[in-house]
Amino acid sequence: MLSKVSNLGLPICALLDEIRAHLADEQNLVLEAPTGAGKTTVVPIALLEEPWLHDRKIIMLQPRRIAAKNAALRMAALINEQIGQTVGYRMRLDTKISAATRLEVVTEGILLRMLQDDPSLSDVGLLIFDEFHERSLDADLGLTLALNARSTFEQDPPLRIMLMSATLGTDELDAFLQTKAIRSEGKLFAVDVHYLGSGKPRERIADRVARAIQNAFMKHPDSSILVFLPGQGEIRQVATQLEVPDRVAIRPLYGDLSLSQQQQAIAPSPQGELKLVLATNIAETSLTIDGVDVVIDSGLERKPQFDPSTGMSRLATVKISQASSVQRKGRAGRLRPGTCYRLWSESEQQQRTTQDEPEIQNADLSSLVLQLFAFGVYHSNELGWLTPPPAGSYEQAQDLLLKLCALERSGSALSLTAHGNAMARISAHPRLAHMLLMGQSAGASESAAHLAAVLSDRDPISQESADMRTSLEYLSGEVPCPSVFRSWQKRTMDLAKQFLRQMPRDTPARLPRPSQNQLTGFLLASAYPDRIARLRHSGGYQLANGRSCEFDKPNALGKSKWLAVAEVGGMAGRRGDMIRSAAPLDPALFETLLAEQVTDSTVVDWDSKTGRFIAERRTSVGALSLSKERLSDVSDEARTEKLIALTREADLSNLPWSDKAVEFRNKVRLMSRLETGWPSLESTELKTTLESWLAPYLLTIKNLSELKKLDLLSALQSLLSWEQQQKLSSELPERFEVPSGSKVKINYSEDPPTLPVKLQEMFGSAESPSVAGGRVHLLVHLLSPAGRPLQVTQDLPSFWSNSYDAVKKEMRGRYPKHPWPDDPTSATPTRFTKHRSKR
DNA sequence: CTCTCCCT
Numbered sequence: 001m002l003s004k005v006s007n008l009g010l011p012i013c014a015l016l017d018e019i020r021a022h023l024a025d026e027q028n029l030v031l032e033a034p035t036g037a038g039k040t041t042v043v044p045i046a047l048l049e050e051p052w053l054h055d056r057k058i059i060m061l062q063p064r065r066i067a068a069k070n071a072a073l074r075m076a077a078l079i080n081e082q083i084g085q086t087v088g089y090r091m092r093l094d095t096k097i098s099a100a101t102r103l104e105v106v107t108e109g110i111l112l113r114m115l116q117d118d119p120s121l122s123d124v125g126l127l128i129f130d131e132f133h134e135r136s137l138d139a140d141l142g143l144t145l146a147l148n149a150r151s152t153f154e155q156d157p158p159l160r161i162m163l164m165s166a167t168l169g170t171d172e173l174d175a176f177l178q179t180k181a182i183r184s185e186g187k188l189f190a191v192d193v194h195y196l197g198s199g200k201p202r203e204r205i206a207d208r209v210a211r212a213i214q215n216a217f218m219k220h221p222d223s224s225i226l227v228f229l230p231g232q233g234e235i236r237q238v239a240t241q242l243e244v245p246d247r248v249a250i251r252p253l254y255g256d257l258s259l260s261q262q263q264q265a266i267a268p269s270p271q272g273e274l275k276l277v278l279a280t281n282i283a284e285t286s287l288t289i290d291g292v293d294v295v296i297d298s299g300l301e302r303k304p305q306f307d308p309s310t311g312m313s314r315l316a317t318v319k320i321s322q323a324s325s326v327q328r329k330g331r332a333g334r335l336r337p338g339t340c341y342r343l344w345s346e347s348e349q350q351q352r353t354t355q356d357e358p359e360i361q362n363a364d365l366s367s368l369v370l371q372l373f374a375f376g377v378y379h380s381n382e383l384g385w386l387t388p389p390p391a392g393s394y395e396q397a398q399d400l401l402l403k404l405c406a407l408e409r410s411g412s413a414l415s416l417t418a419h420g421n422a423m424a425r426i427s428a429h430p431r432l433a434h435m436l437l438m439g440q441s442a443g444a445s446e447s448a449a450h451l452a453a454v455l456s457d458r459d460p461i462s463q464e465s466a467d468m469r470t471s472l473e474y475l476s477g478e479v480p481c482p483s484v485f486r487s488w489q490k491r492t493m494d495l496a497k498q499f500l501r502q503m504p505r506d507t508p509a510r511l512p513r514p515s516q517n518q519l520t521g522f523l524l525a526s527a528y529p530d531r532i533a534r535l536r537h538s539g540g541y542q543l544a545n546g547r548s549c550e551f552d553k554p555n556a557l558g559k560s561k562w563l564a565v566a567e568v569g570g571m572a573g574r575r576g577d578m579i580r581s582a583a584p585l586d587p588a589l590f591e592t593l594l595a596e597q598v599t600d601s602t603v604v605d606w607d608s609k610t611g612r613f614i615a616e617r618r619t620s621v622g623a624l625s626l627s628k629e630r631l632s633d634v635s636d637e638a639r640t641e642k643l644i645a646l647t648r649e650a651d652l653s654n655l656p657w658s659d660k661a662v663e664f665r666n667k668v669r670l671m672s673r674l675e676t677g678w679p680s681l682e683s684t685e686l687k688t689t690l691e692s693w694l695a696p697y698l699l700t701i702k703n704l705s706e707l708k709k710l711d712l713l714s715a716l717q718s719l720l721s722w723e724q725q726q727k728l729s730s731e732l733p734e735r736f737e738v739p740s741g742s743k744v745k746i747n748y749s750e751d752p753p754t755l756p757v758k759l760q761e762m763f764g765s766a767e768s769p770s771v772a773g774g775r776v777h778l779l780v781h782l783l784s785p786a787g788r789p790l791q792v793t794q795d796l797p798s799f800w801s802n803s804y805d806a807v808k809k810e811m812r813g814r815y816p817k818h819p820w821p822d823d824p825t826s827a828t829p830t831r832f833t834k835h836r837s838k839r
Numbered sequence: 840c841t842c843t844c845c846c847t
Contacts, residue, residue: 064846065846091847109845109846110846230843231842232842233841254843254844255842281843302842303843304842304843304844315842359845569841571840
């Protein structure tokens with residue numbers, strides 16, 4: 001096998017010895033090679049006879065079906081075999097594999113299914129991720145699970161993992177896999193790059209692109225041109241406003257076009273005209289257009305941005321990365337040298353990000369989280385990730401899976417339900433998997449399978465009609481399917497059959513069967529409970545998730561008061577969302593099959609005018625309120641709950657903080673500084689435990705004036721044990737006996753606590769007053785006979801010896817009737833004047 | 840001025 005590929009003259013052939021030597025010693029390899037180096041076909045074949053394979057297979061992952069098939073076909077041809085012998089491929093609904101197959105090219109999603117059947121990957125010796133730089137969600141997850149499989153199972157010899165990536169930054173991969181990349185040259189022709197600058201502000205992209213096209217045709221009169229635009233809208237604008245020479249054929253190219261229209265853009269023109277292909281990102285990686293010498297790159301692309309707060313994606317027009325611009329440029333140099341015009345400046349190019357963000361950063365993670373639970377991974381941090389899944393979308397995914405009954409909560413932990421386990425075995429989005437199982441329970445497996453299949457893929461009929469029932473009628477043949485949709489119909493029916501095979505067998509229908517009219521709405525509402533919608537009085541619909549949306553053009557569905565919406569489209573920056581597909585929903589289902597979606601709650605409110613409570617019983621579906629009913633009685637529990645919520649909101653400021661309560665809190669704070677084991681009475685902690693300490697005292701409170709009389713001190717005291725309460729009053733007494741015999745109240749509302757006392761009453765005291773067995777020194781406020789503060793000290797002896805003389809001199813004249821002895825430490829303390837003391 | 844691409 002090796003000899004069949006080692007002399008092909010491709011750049012990669014020179015590196016085969018190095019690659020084999022590396023893999024003989026190490027488990028990981030990063031192979032960095034640009035397109036045209038031959039890595040995809042040469043490397044797997046060259047490794048088929050390596051001893052460390054131990055008769056196990058080589059699996060090579062490809063992000064796209066066409067690429068997987070082509071790679072397998074080319075490799076089979078290289079070794080003069082039919083496909084399905086030594087080399088085969090495997091993808092959804094299309095497999096060419098035999099018992100003799102040693103090398104399988106598979107699409108990335110297949111790896112997850114392989115891991116489900118055999119978590120240790122026992123018959124795989126080498127796992128190759130091709131085009132790993134694209135960082136698809138499945139590739140990232142596959143790598144993480146494969147590394148986990150290698151570390152948890154005894155593989156002998158261990159599984160080899162190889163990442164093949166385009167040039168531009170493999171350092172991160174090297175670090176993650178603790179290896180050193182092997183680099184190869186490519187075999188592309190030189191492409192001249194011209195930066196045309198950023199253009200005038202606010203000028204339409206289509207206008208600038210149109211001008212660049214005109215200029216390019218003048219400079220390259222004999223060349224076909226490929227233009228990269230962000231989306232269909234811009235493609236249409238350019239196509240309608242552009243005037244091109246007669247011998248040029250304009251060919252739009254984007255994913256929603258039919259296969260034959262896409263073929264027209266790719267194939268050479270029949271009359272030998274030049275081609276002007278106006279394409280989206282589809283031409284960046286998926287489709288190759290031959291005969292292009294000039295590329296015009298708008299520098300923009302449209303990308304979905306997943307919003308964890310709504311669980312929906314919206315589209316945004318963003319600047320492409322440097323890596324993407326290199327890829328687009330390369331499309332001009334496949335057969336001979338070419339030219340690339342970029343509609344931005346060179347300095348801006350330097351500021352652009354080098355790589356695209358990995359998909360895991362900005363994707364719906366519900367499928368990933370379900371799969372992890374099915375593998376027994378309950379927290380993503382149990383695994384090693386090149387890029388860990390972001391917390392926000394991870395939590396959103398868990399919430400959705402809880403709503404779909406795939407997970408259940410026991411205490412603070414989540415676990416997979418039997419229903420969730422069945423969902424994970426179905427190869428569809430968890431929403432659709434849930435819908436399939438619900439459909440089965442309601443005796444409507446086949447309809448559910450049809451609907452899931454339509455929603456799984458691009459649906460050409462939804463462009464004509466947003467009513468899902470139209471697609472279903474074409475699919476089942478109830479309404480004759482137009483011939484242009486025949487290939488869609490066949491593929492979608494095949495998908496539906498696969499879903500039926502994946503559903504659990506022998507499951508009795510446990511739910512009542514909905515009527516034919518209710519069926520589609522019921523199924524959609526099971527999959528998308530957050531998108532149940534109701535018509536607003538003002539027009540448009542409100543969704544259960546709180547957002548609003550409407551039809552882009554008048555639609556017969558728009559008469560329906562209730563809808564089950566499947567897909568919502570929107571562009572970032574625009575206000576409303578568009579309903580792309582939906583079905584009418586019978587609200588009678590809220591009392592039967594959809595009863596689980598209805599929440600029944602008693603809402604208590606505080607009427608701030610009367611200071612009383614009012615209660616309402618409400619039923620709702622998410623943000624959509626179904627009914628409201630005023631209750632004459634408010635239960636103690638409901639009222640307490642509301643009071644606690646109000647208290648939390650007010651940061652405890654609504655409670656009657658008496659001086660005693662404030663002092664108590666300060667005393668506990670003081671004790672907790674001295675000893676461990678005392679509870680914290682700080683607002684933050686008190687707020688989290690309101691239910692335990694405050695609630696019992698709220699039970700009798702029915703209005704505002706009763707709240708004002710709340711015994712807050714007792715409530716706070718309940719947080720202390722009996723021993724602590726005893727200790728608190730002995731260690732931090734109310735009053736302190738000063739030398740004169742007065743019992744002076746200690747002010748614990750300050751920190752440190754203060755002792756306001758007339759100076760004369762402290763005579764004879766050589767020590768600073770303290771509490772808590774001398775651990776807390778009181779801050780003595782020494783007062784004049786008239787009660788004016790003279791001095792503040794925590795160190796009385798130092799006051800007597802340093803400051804007393806000056807105070808004495810100043811005060812003796814003003815208060816002559818009071819004693820001002822020369823030696824205060826031996827004088828007799830007194831509350832009175834000299835005259836009264838003598839008496 | 841109203842949807843990028845891909846996949847089980």
